[in-house]
Amino acid sequence: MSHQIIDHRSAMKRARQDHQKLERREAILAAGLALLDELPFQEITMTRIAERAGVVKGTLYLYFATREELFLELLGEQLHDWFWDQESLAGNLPRASRLDAAARQIGASVRQRPVLRGLLGVLDSHLLHNVPEPAVRAFQEELRRRAHALGTLWERALPFLRPGQGFAFLVRTMALVTGLQGRFADPELLTESLRLLLLGLREANRG
Incomplete structure (x- = not known):
């Protein structure tokens, strides 16, 4: 019985420690996210993240080997949420003017995510470097x-897309977001670019 009590206490202690580690990791990511609202990515350092998260700098390196690894994980979370949003959009397009509606709704979803736009803008130049x-x-x-x-969902929602073109469309959408950095003051620029991209695919597939 005494061994069972000790094992139970050890398990409870490990669970608390795991929960604390998870909370600390989330606090570090939240600190990085908050700093992106205040500073350009290039000015955010591990020291600033540690200060915002309320931990010593050395603690950061127990969770992330580099600043770039931390923000790559944040970008992964942002992309997860954006893709989830698009799954809903693709499944609920109006019957009429589907192409225009898709371009408009995807454009709006990007404009509502400044962190996603910013991190995509530094993905190739920073976030894929200096990372394990x-x-x-x-x-x-x-x-x-x-x-x-x-x-695949976009191919079902927009039947003129051929197999594989939904994936290609998403890749080109992310490339457009990267290329239009600093030009989102014009709310229609990305929407029109996406509409022209989809129109081009539709016309090409008619040939």
């Missing part, structure tokens, strides 16, 4: 998996 290879590989594999699944 397993973290980069896991990010890329998950992004590819989710984009293929979402691309």
